[in-house]
Amino acid sequence: MTLHVDSPAAPPRPSPRRSGGRRGPKQSGGWSRFDLRATPYFLVSPYFLLFAIFGIFPLGYTLWVSLHDWELAGDKTLVGFDNYIELITDEAFWNAVVNTLGMFVMSTIPQLVLALLLANALNKRIRGRLFFRLGVLLPLITSVVAVAVVFTQLYGRDYGMINWFLSFFGVDAINWQNEKWSAWIAISTMIDWRWTGYNSIILLAAMQTIPKDLYEAASIDGATPKRQFWQITIPMLRPTIIFVVFISTIGGLTLFTEPVMFDGNPTMSGGSTGQYQTVAMFIVKEAFRDFDFGYAAAASWLLFVLILLGTLINYSFTRRIGGSK
Amino acid sequence: MLNNKRHGKLAAVAVMAATALAITSCSSSETAAPAAEGGSATAAAEPVTITVHTFGGGENFGYDKAVETWNAANPNIQVKYQNLTDRFEDVYLPQLLQRLQAGSGAADIIALDEGAMGLMKARPQFFTDLAEYGLDSRKADFPAAKWDNGINADNKLFALGTDIGGMTMCYRKDLFEKAGLPTDREEVGKLWPDWNAFKAIGEKFKAANPGKTDPKFLDGPNTLYNVILSQEAPKNGNVAYFDKNNQLIVESNPAIKTSFDTVKDFSEAGLTAKLASFTPPWNTAIKKGAFATMGCPAWMLGVVSGAAGDENKGKWDVAAVPGGAGNWGGSYLAVPKQSKHPKEAAEVLNYLTGKDGHVMAFQEAAAFPSSIPAQQDPAVADLKNEFFNDAPTGQIFGASVKDLLPVFLGEKHAQVKTAVEKVLEGMDQGSIPYDQAWTKFLEAGVKAAG
Numbered sequence: 001m002t003l004h005v006d007s008p009a010a011p012p013r014p015s016p017r018r019s020g021g022r023r024g025p026k027q028s029g030g031w032s033r034f035d036l037r038a039t040p041y042f043l044v045s046p047y048f049l050l051f052a053i054f055g056i057f058p059l060g061y062t063l064w065v066s067l068h069d070w071e072l073a074g075d076k077t078l079v080g081f082d083n084y085i086e087l088i089t090d091e092a093f094w095n096a097v098v099n100t101l102g103m104f105v106m107s108t109i110p111q112l113v114l115a116l117l118l119a120n121a122l123n124k125r126i127r128g129r130l131f132f133r134l135g136v137l138l139p140l141i142t143s144v145v146a147v148a149v150v151f152t153q154l155y156g157r158d159y160g161m162i163n164w165f166l167s168f169f170g171v172d173a174i175n176w177q178n179e180k181w182s183a184w185i186a187i188s189t190m191i192d193w194r195w196t197g198y199n200s201i202i203l204l205a206a207m208q209t210i211p212k213d214l215y216e217a218a219s220i221d222g223a224t225p226k227r228q229f230w231q232i233t234i235p236m237l238r239p240t241i242i243f244v245v246f247i248s249t250i251g252g253l254t255l256f257t258e259p260v261m262f263d264g265n266p267t268m269s270g271g272s273t274g275q276y277q278t279v280a281m282f283i284v285k286e287a288f289r290d291f292d293f294g295y296a297a298a299a300s301w302l303l304f305v306l307i308l309l310g311t312l313i314n315y316s317f318t319r320r321i322g323g324s325k
Numbered sequence: 326m327l328n329n330k331r332h333g334k335l336a337a338v339a340v341m342a343a344t345a346l347a348i349t350s351c352s353s354s355e356t357a358a359p360a361a362e363g364g365s366a367t368a369a370a371e372p373v374t375i376t377v378h379t380f381g382g383g384e385n386f387g388y389d390k391a392v393e394t395w396n397a398a399n400p401n402i403q404v405k406y407q408n409l410t411d412r413f414e415d416v417y418l419p420q421l422l423q424r425l426q427a428g429s430g431a432a433d434i435i436a437l438d439e440g441a442m443g444l445m446k447a448r449p450q451f452f453t454d455l456a457e458y459g460l461d462s463r464k465a466d467f468p469a470a471k472w473d474n475g476i477n478a479d480n481k482l483f484a485l486g487t488d489i490g491g492m493t494m495c496y497r498k499d500l501f502e503k504a505g506l507p508t509d510r511e512e513v514g515k516l517w518p519d520w521n522a523f524k525a526i527g528e529k530f531k532a533a534n535p536g537k538t539d540p541k542f543l544d545g546p547n548t549l550y551n552v553i554l555s556q557e558a559p560k561n562g563n564v565a566y567f568d569k570n571n572q573l574i575v576e577s578n579p580a581i582k583t584s585f586d587t588v589k590d591f592s593e594a595g596l597t598a599k600l601a602s603f604t605p606p607w608n609t610a611i612k613k614g615a616f617a618t619m620g621c622p623a624w625m626l627g628v629v630s631g632a633a634g635d636e637n638k639g640k641w642d643v644a645a646v647p648g649g650a651g652n653w654g655g656s657y658l659a660v661p662k663q664s665k666h667p668k669e670a671a672e673v674l675n676y677l678t679g680k681d682g683h684v685m686a687f688q689e690a691a692a693f694p695s696s697i698p699a700q701q702d703p704a705v706a707d708l709k710n711e712f713f714n715d716a717p718t719g720q721i722f723g724a725s726v727k728d729l730l731p732v733f734l735g736e737k738h739a740q741v742k743t744a745v746e747k748v749l750e751g752m753d754q755g756s757i758p759y760d761q762a763w764t765k766f767l768e769a770g771v772k773a774a775g
Contacts, residue, residue, distance in 0.1 A: 072419070073426040073448060092772070156606060157599075158538075158615065173537070175599070178756050264604040267415045267743060272601075272751025273765075288419040290740050290773065 059304075066297035074291065083298035093299060095274050096282040097306065099180070103259075103278070104252035104310075107188035112244065114192070115199035116237075120229060122200065123207045133204070136197035144194065148261030151190045155262075177262065183276040190258045195251070199244050206240035207233060234321060242318045249314050253307045256280040279303045373669045375404050377658075377677070378421075378432035381624065382411035382603060383631020386436060386487065386656070387690025391682045395673065402669045412603060413438045414739045424661075425451040431661045433670040434677070437484060439655050442474050443567075443736040445484070452483035453660040458671035460485060463678070470731030471695045475657055484657035485678040488692035490622030491725040492552060492651040493643045495629060498714060500540050500617040504533035510716060514645035520553070520587055523647040527596040530617060541598035544616045546588045546749035548602050552620030553584040555651030559730040566742065566770065567735025575741065575770035585749075585766060592753045601750045608632040620646060622653045623693035623722045630691075630712040643716040645725075652729045655695060693722040700726075737774050744773035 066083055070076040087093050122133055139147070154161045155176040163173045176182045210233065218228050234241075255278045259270055268285035270277025277285070279299065287296030379386040385408045392406040410416040418441050424430035425448070437445055445452070455461070461482050464472055468489075475484040494517075498508045506526065507513055517523040527542040534540055543549055557580035558565050566581070568574045575581055591597060598616040600607045610616060611632040621629070621643065629641060658678055660670045676682050683694035684704045691710055694700050700723055708719040735741075748766045751757040757765055 073422040073451070152605075158606060159609060159613075175754055178754050264601070264606065265412060265415065267747070269743075269747050271756070272747050272754060273756050275756065288423075289415050289743070291419070291422060 062297045062300050065293055066301055068294040070292075070294035070297070072287070072291035072293055076294070079294070083294050084302070087295065087298050087302060092274060092277075093279075093282060093302075096270075096277045096279045099184075099270065099274070099276055100253055100255060100278040100280075102180075103184050103187055103191075103255060103276070104249070106184050107191040108245075108248045108252050110188075111192045111196050112199060112241075112248065115196050115203055115244070118196065118200035119203035119207055120233065122204050133201065137201050138197065139194045140198045142194070144257045145261060147194055148190055148258045151186065151193070151258075152262050152264070155186045177264075177271050177275070180275045183259075183262065183271060187255075187258050187262055187276060190262075191252075191255070195248070199248070202244055203237060203240060206237050210236045238318070238321045241321060242315065245314050245318050246311055249310050250307055253303070253310055254280050256284075279306070372401050372403050373666050375402055375434060375666060375670050375673045376432035377404055377406045377434040377436075377673070379406070379408045379436040379656075380410055380413045380417040380438070381408065381690075382608075382628040384627035384690035385411070385631075387627060387686040387688070387692055388677065388682075390689055391677060391685040394681075394685070395676055402673065404673055407432075414440065414743050418444075418739060425663070428663050431663055433664040433666060434658055434660055434674050436487070437657045437659055438739075439474065439657070440734060440739040440742060442484070442657065443571075443734050443738050445659070446474075446477040447736050449477040449479040449481060449483065451662055452477065452481075453662050453664065453667045453671070454481040454483065455485065455660065455671055455674070456482045458668055458675075460671060460675055463675070466679075466696050466698055468695065468697065468729065470729065471655070474731065475659075484659040485674060486695035487656045487658055487678060487683070488624055488686065489655040489695040489726050489729070490555070490624065490651075490653040491693050491722040491729075492555060492646045492653065493621045493623075493721055493725060494618055494646045495621040495625065495641055495643055495713070496618045497540075497614055497616075497640055498642050499640050500530075500614060504530045504617070506530065508642070510642050510644045510714075513642070517647040520647050524591060524594065524596070527591065527618075528594065531594075531596060540614060541616045542596040542618060543591060543598065544607060544610065544619045545597050545600040545602060546592060546753040547746050548620045548625075549591060549597075550584050550588045550746065550749055551653045552622075552646065552651060553587050553648065554580060555622075555653040555732070556648045557581075557583050558732045559651070563730050564733050565735075566738055566745075566774070567733070569733050571735045573735075573741070573771065573774040575745065575774075576767050582763075585763060588749055589752065589759060589762060593759055597753055599754050612637065614640065620653075622655075623687075623691055623718070624654055626710060626713060626718065627690035627692060633712075638712050639714050641712065642714045643710070643718060643721055645721070650725055650728055652726065652732070687719075691718055693718075693726065740773040741770050744769040 067078060067080055068076045069079045069082070118136060122129065122136070126132070153159075155163075157163065157173055157175045157177075160176075162176075163171075166174065174182055176186045214232050214236075215228055218232060223231070259276045259278055259281060260266060260268065262276065263270060268277070268281045268289055270281050280303070283296045283299045283303065286292045286299060377388065377392070379388065388406050392404045395402075395404055409420070418438075421431060421435060463485060467486050471486040471489065475482055475486065477483045494514075496513060501508050501513070506529065507516065516526050530542045554565060558578075561578055561580040562568075564574065564578060564580075566573060566575050566578070598610055600610055600616070611629055612634060614637070619625070619629070626643070630638075633641065658674050660667055660674060664670050677686075678696065680696060680698045680702060683696045683699035684702055686692045687694055687699070687705050688708065694705060699705055706719045706723060708717070709715045710718040745766050748757060748762060748769050751765070752759060752762040
């Protein structure tokens with residue numbers, strides 16, 4: 001609100017927002033008041049315009065599509081909430097939900113714990129600190145597809161390195177795509193490899209804002225480093241942890257590229273029996289493999305609700321950090 | 326509150342601006358299109374570019390030489406040929422449908438796999454009537470089945486045939502030799518008059534390759550299943566997943582059950598390498614010789630030679646298929662209505678589906694011509710395939726397509742095919758128990774058709 005300088009006609013007013021139109025008739029500077037109020041909105045409007053076009057409109061349009069039996073390049077008829085009703089009784093959809101949640105838990109919890117420990121380690125005085133800090137961030141700059149392709153080859157049944165390694169311990173060649181547990185592990189490692197460093201750098205940045213005197217005071221009182229970590233670092237990191245958990249929740253629930261690449265071909269079925277089909281893959285499969293747009297749109301909305309719920313649940317957990325003490 | 330009101334007004338303004346933007350962007354593209362069209366019509370000397378989009382693995386449609394020849398002879402109509410992807414059902418087709426619906430982005434000439442012809446026939450609004458450009462005169466060049474499939478729901482000719490599948494069995498000569506089996510293609514063909522005999526040879530091969538990492542007899546369930554289905558469907562009223570009224574008959578069609586049972590039999594006997602076809606591990610296995618046989622329609626030869634690479638030249642050969650004639654695959658070319666140069670596109674289409682185009686494609690990618698004059702051409706009939714140990718592929722495929730009958734493929738054929746084959750893969754790889762596979766197979770079919 002530095003725009004005040006541009007309005008010479010406006011006398012200094014204690015609170016221009018509140019006094020509003022009541023003084024209107026007395027004032028001659030109607031335009032300048034309009035200027036004062038509208039210009040800030042005008043200046044921020046590009047973002048909201050873009051958001052309306054690429055955010056609100058697709059959301060609304062998806063809702064509209066979801067109320068139809070809508071075939072790609074084909075007929076469409078209004079069917080009301082039939083798609084939603086069919087969806088909540090669709091085994092394949094709930095299978096995708098379970099997969100998504102399963103892989104989310106399997107990847108996010110170790111990832112955040114590891115990120116926290118890494119950040120704590122990087123926060124210490126160690127030799128080559130910059131090198132290590134850059135190093136943990138390095139996986140982030142690789143392309144998701146490249147990561148997924150390489151990992152999928154590592155997990156290959158016949159010529160994969162992991163099976164080759166396991167063969168020294170007498171383990172038979174595992175078909176990683178074949179079972180839920182193995183596919184989930186494989187995909188979770190891809191996610192963790194790429195995102196752990198990112199999260200640890202964010203947590204590290206937050207750690208560095210914690211005042212040093214807190215630690216000094218704790219040391220003087222005889223608190224061990226472990227205790228300092230749990231009673232100073234973690235509570236002070238709460239807002240950042242909430243942020244990191246939110247971002248991971250959204251990322252985890254829209255998981256797509258890794259399982260698609262892991263499948264080997266883009267049928268979006270996530271394995272022969274949908275062992276690792278995520279909700280995002282389910283949506284693409286319905287829309288662009290089976291050409292059922294309405295059904296896919298309904299699934300998109302349910303995914304939206306799912307993310308909302310997931311975020312709320314996570315929020316209620318993470319807000320208790322440090323507060324319980 | 327005043328603030329809220331203003332907020333509301335601003336939101337309204339934003340929405341109006343957004344719709345205005347949307348409207349102007351729409352109308353501008355609409356007005357631009359006719360202008361461009363008029364421009365090219367008046368400036369006839371300006372060379373026209375005709376784009377051709379195809380799909381397929383390995384050598385795919387094999388139009389490199391045909392396009393080169395055309396471009397050299399026709400400076401005014403330059404053809405740009407692009408193979409988009411090796412996957413039809415789950416990459417090429419959805420993209421194409423979106424482009425057709427959007428009204429832009431599709432090439433002037435598009436290739437269609439037979440599996441999508443039911444779907445495309447039901448959408449005549451997207452295609453140019455080729456009879457308008459005189460291509461209905463080509464009827465005598467094609468077998469009736471191939472020609473009729475290019476007629477859509479409006480009774481208009483919208484697509485002309487390119488290749489035809491036919492059916493043979495590809496086999497690795499070196500692996501056969503190691504397993505103590507004959508290697509000469511005549512003798513190999515005689516080993517397996519039917520699928521039972523084929524299985525017996527498979528058992529023999531397995532006995533000679535008992536190790537875990539030894540080569541397997543077959544690649545996986547998909548190719549085997551499609552080969553058998555292509556032979557069984559003509560015996561059961563020329564229908565596969567749908568009857569001629571587009572009703573799903575996956576459960577009642579004996580052709581499906583027979584094909585399924587045979588695949589299950591081979592899988593349970595441990596004769597497959599448990600690979601899903603057209604995947605990276607499958608390609609690698611072709612290169613490394615991880616399996617000894619695979620059902621091969623003509624176009625599959627191009628896929629195999631492309632995936633195996635030059636270093637495997639001469640290791641593969643082609644023999645007769647167990648169980649007799651069948652047709653799997655084969656494609657069509659069509660001109661979308663959105664093409665700006667339908668006349669020139671039709672001309673190029675006429676050339677590519679004509680005798681010369683067919684012959685060159687066969688030489689390049691072993692895609693066997695559906696055009697009768699091309700089949701009779703000595704360049705096809707006498708052609709030997711260098712990669713496949715100089716097998717006389719012209720002769721072999723010519724014999725295999727002689728008595729082909731048209732198999733009706735419903736509107737949702739591609740989706741049902743993908744879904745049920747997933748179950749076969751799951752069964753073969755062990756995530757679906759053999760005794761539940763048939764139930765799952767039917768469920769998947771019903772769901773995909775729904």
